[in-house]
Each structure stands twice: as structure tokens, then as C-alpha cells.
Amino acid sequence: MLGVLVTRDRLRCLIYLNQSAYIQHTIAHFGLENLTPVSIPLAVKHDLTLSQSPTTEAEKCAFEDYAGDIYYLSLVGSLLFATQTRPDIQFAVRFIAQFSNNPRIAYLEAAKRILRYLKSTVDYNLVLGKREEGKFDLVGWSDSNWAQDHDDHRSTSGFVFNVAGSSISWSSKKQATMATSSVETKYIASANATKEAIWLHTLLTELDFPPTMATMIHADNQGCIALANNLVSHSRAKHIDICHHFI
Numbered sequence: 302m303l304g305v306l307v308t309r310d311r312l313r314c315l316i317y318l319n320q321s322a323y324i325q326h327t328i329a330h331f332g333l334e335n336l337t338p339v340s341i342p343l344a345v346k347h348d349l350t351l352s353q354s355p356t357t358e359a360e361k362c363a364f365e366d367y368a369g370d371i372y373y374l375s376l377v378g379s380l381l382f383a384t385q386t387r388p389d390i391q392f393a394v395r396f397i398a399q400f401s402n403n404p405r406i407a408y409l410e411a412a413k414r415i416l417r418y419l420k421s422t423v424d425y426n427l428v429l430g431k432r433e434e435g436k437f438d439l440v441g442w443s444d445s446n447w448a449q450d451h452d453d454h455r456s457t458s459g460f461v462f463n464v465a466g467s468s469i470s471w472s473s474k475k476q477a478t479m480a481t482s483s484v485e486t487k488y489i490a491s492a493n494a495t496k497e498a499i500w501l502h503t504l505l506t507e508l509d510f511p512p513t514m515a516t517m518i519h520a521d522n523q524g525c526i527a528l529a530n531n532l533v534s535h536s537r538a539k540h541i542d543i544c545h546h547f548i
Contacts, residue, residue, distance in 0.1 A: 305386060308426075315430035318386045321423045327379045328416055331372075338421030339414060342393035349400065349407055373404040376412050383419065386427040388461060388471040390415055395457075395473045429467045437465050437510055439501055441518040443494035445476070447483040456480050458490035460518075462501055470501060484524035491525055492548040494518050 304323040309316055328334060380394045393415050400408040443460040455478075461471040472493075480486035498516045505511060520526055529548050 304382065310430075313430065315428055317426040317428055319424070319426045320383055320386050324383060324416075324419045324423050327383070328420060330379075331376060331416070333413060333416055336413065336417045336420055339417045340421065342390050342415045342418040343396065343411065344414065347396070347411065349396075349411060370404055373409055373412065374401055376409070376416075377401055380412065380415055387419070387425065388427075388468055389422075389425075390418065391471055392457070392459060392473040393418075395475075399475075427468065429469070430465070437512070438514050439464055439498065439505065439512045439516045441494050441498050441516060443487075443490045443518055443520055445486045445490035447480060447486045454479065456486040456489070458486075458493050460490065460494035460497060462494075462497065464501075464505070470497060472497070482524075484522060484528065487520055487522040487525035488528055488548070491518060491520050491529060495548045 304320060306319040306322060307316060308319065328336065377394070377398050380390065381398065384391050384394055393411075397408055397412045397415070439462060441460055441462040443458070445456050445458045447456050449457065456476045457473060458476050459471075459473040461468055463469065474493075476486065476489050478489070480489060495518060498518060502512055502516060520529075
């Protein structure tokens with residue numbers, strides 16, 4: 302696999318996927334070897350907005366002198382490639398990628414912070430294998446943040462799915478519709494996860510490893526769970542698009 306080190310532990314039936322060499326090459330390519338490592342990929346209170354983009358020619362020239370659009374786009378692209386084995390940076394990379402049209406120094410510093418995090422966790426592996434004896438079931442988790450985008454106030458949905466204790470699918474995307482409450486945004490996130498669960502269930506069945514139980518999707522909002530379980534509640538949520546009631 303291009304840029305991915307594959308290590309097999311045949312005795313334990315495990316496969317380790319690692320992009321440490323690629324990450325180190327990326328850090329060296331951008332001349333950032335002296336970066337100070339950090340423990341999280343984004344600042345706790347990241348408040349980047351599109352309004353911070355350069356608006357005057359002087360600001361744009363200042364950014365070009367500092368780095369340049371091509372430098373930023375190349376850095377974001379390199380980080381996107383790293384997400385294939387690093388789901389822990391999926392949200393952060395998606396967040397900075399939305400500023401690619403008109404980058405600014407503040408956005409570049411946020412992108413560099415992700416590299417600083419990768420530097421401190423360069424030896425992390427994505428582990429695949431049957432780590433839970435007797436279990437080959439598909440399990441998912443979904444979550445979202447409500448109206449955290451300062452520009453369009455849309456929420457971000459995220460999910461991750463495990464098979465036998467190994468993460469096999471993950472996503473972090475901005476929701477297409479405007480959610481009016483935290484219950485609604487969690488509900489939309491759960492609906493998106495449900496569609497992924499059905500696709501994964503079909504894939505596993507075609508590979509002759511059909512899940513033995515119904516797929517459990519975990520959510521952390523009681524209102525969302527009640528809405529998904531109780532059809533009567535739908536009368537109070539008519540404004541929610543029918544495509545989300547698919548859950």
C-alpha cells in the first residue's frame with residue numbers, strides 16, 4: 302500500500318497499518334522538523350472563520366510572502382492522505398480543508414498544529430484483526446457538534462465503525478441541512494451512520510462474514526435515541542427531512 306507500512310502478527314492474527322515514514326517525510330518536505338509536539342490536533346478553542354481570510358491585496362501579499370496558496374494546499378493534501386490510517390485527525394483535517402480557497406496565516410498555523418500532533422504520535426498504528434474472541438459483529442458510534450461553524454452555523458457529523466474491535470470505517474462531514482437543536486443534529490448524524498452500517502453489513506455478507514446480530518449504533522443524546530425508537534415522536538419533528546427519518 303502506497304505510503305503505508307503493513308506489519309503482520311500471524312500468531313495473534315493482527316495486521317498493523319502505519320504511516321510513520323510518510324509522516325516524517327511530510328514534516329521534512331515542508332521544512333518543519335523543529336516543530337514542538339502537541340497532544341491534540343486542534344486547539345481547544347479553535348475559532349477560525351472564513352471572515353479571517355485575506356480581503357485586501359496587502360494581506361494577500363503578506364500571506365504569499367509567508368508561505369503561499371500552493372504551500373497551504375499541498376500541506377492540506379498531504380494531511381488528507383494521512384487520514385487513511387489516522388481517524389484521530391479526520392475532523393481536524395476536514396476543518397482546515399474548508400479554508401483552501403482563500404488561505405491565511407491563522408489557517409496555516411492550524412494545519413501545522415496537526416503536523417505537530419502527528420509528530421508526537423508518529424508511531425501510532427491502525428490495528429486490524431480479530432481482537433475479540435468469538436465476536437465478528439459490526440458496531441458503530443455517531444456524534445456531532447451543534448452549529449459550531451461560525452460562518453454558516455451548520456453542524457458536523459461523525460461516525461466510526463468497528464468489526465471485532467478494529468476500526469474499519471470513519472467519517473467527519475459537515476451536515477447539508479441546518480439543524481435547529483442538538484437533538485436534531487445528533488439524529489441526522491445517527492441517520493448518516495445508519496446508511497453506512499447498511500452498506501458495511503452488505504459488504505461483510507458478500508465477503509462471507511455476515512454479522513450475527515443487529516448492528517448497534519451508539520449515540521450520546523437521549524432525545525435522539527428516543528426519537529429514533531419512538532415513531533410517535535415523529536409528529537413533533539415534522540420539520541426534519543424525511544431522508545433522516547430513514548433511521
